[in-house]
Amino acid sequence: MTALGFLYPGHAAEDDYPRIEQLLGSDIRVELVHTDIGEDARRADTLRGAGSPERLAAGLEELRLAGAEAVVWACTSGSFVHGWEGAHEQVRGLALAAGMPASSTSFGFVHALREIEVRRVAVGATYPDDIARLFADFLRAGGAEVTAVHGAGIATAAEAGAWGERELFALARAADSPDAEAVLLPNTALHTVAHIPALEKELGKPVLTANQVTAWQCLRLTDRRVNAPELGALFTREPVVQV
Template sequence: MTALGILYPGHFAKDDYPRIEQLLGSDIRVDLIETGADADPYPYPATADRTDRLERSVEALRLSGAEAVVWADGDGGFGRGWEGAHAQVRALARAAGMPASSTSFGFVHAVREVGVGRVAVAAPYADETTALFTDFLRAGGLEVAAAHSARGATADEVARWGERELLELARAADTADAQALLVPGTALHTASHIAALEDGLGKPVLTANQVTVWEALRLTDRRVNAPGLGALFTREPIVQV
């Protein structure tokens, strides 16, 4: 049994994680620890520093037997810039006593895993927050062909989106020269819709909660074939960083 630790802000789409655990269909356990969040973090101050909150949450993960931990909050990672996000992850690893990463770095690693370098971004954020995410991707060596923001949507609103709304967001962002589509935002329920998104666009689709679990698996050197979770979970070999 491999236990993965996920630090998750709030509650908006936390039920994606047991769904992902089910779709993995293997000896993988996904342990979710809620770190607490502002009442509605969309739009949030993308440069907010939540390192102290994370460090207070890791004791529960140690007690659960987690082998790696991923901070499932985009703004707390990419909003601090490439170097700031690295510093946050290092602090989290020291506090947890285990390998650590964040969803933001997970996106960069996952894009490399599916073998592409040029992406489009479909974000449930305000324009300025989406720009910070694309800046982070470029700092990671990726080319961003296009980006689209949902702008005025709140976390509560996007948490209620279904397949139709996700497809609309994805199609608004997608371009013919983008080799994959990225959908950041851990408040979005995407675990049950990845296959439909990939079928609709004809290319790999990487979503925040999917990427978060994959990044935790990467940290533990585990490889799980789970076609229901999209192209990311059917590629070989796993990225080594």
């Protein structure tokens, strides 16, 4: 049994995680602890505050007691808003406080792109334009080429959490560009897990979403590989054979 630990900001799309657990199989357990986000606003200052060391540390004891083997800060904007170096510092501090491997959703996107061997991407973000551009900058720092950025202008996690299938597909279509090899949909407040195969079929390319890559990143930290086609192309690649 492998226990995956997640620190999830507030309440929005956390019900994606029981679905992920179901799709991953019986020997994977998902442990999720909610963190305090303070003000629910997609601004750089409030997002930096949501991922402060004090707020993240508050949930770690519960994850340790649950037997988590790794922890991921399940927030995209609350990590990339610190910039490339600042986000590294954030997860280093989290790992030290947790006493286990740690990462964040933002780094999950970067590593997932390397996993599926994709460089050119389009971004469909629920965020305001200025926050969406910060995510694009983060991806570029990680080696990606961002061909298009579409921001939907949503100012709160609560609004994003209320989106349904229609809004999600409209966002993905608006973001896609012909030269993009994959479409990225950040924001762990957005319900996506039930729709990834359909999104990939419609767009004809891999779709990476925040809660999906968060789970994959935590599995990566525990050296687990799980074949789960219902979680999209990211979960269907064969392990690389080292010669």
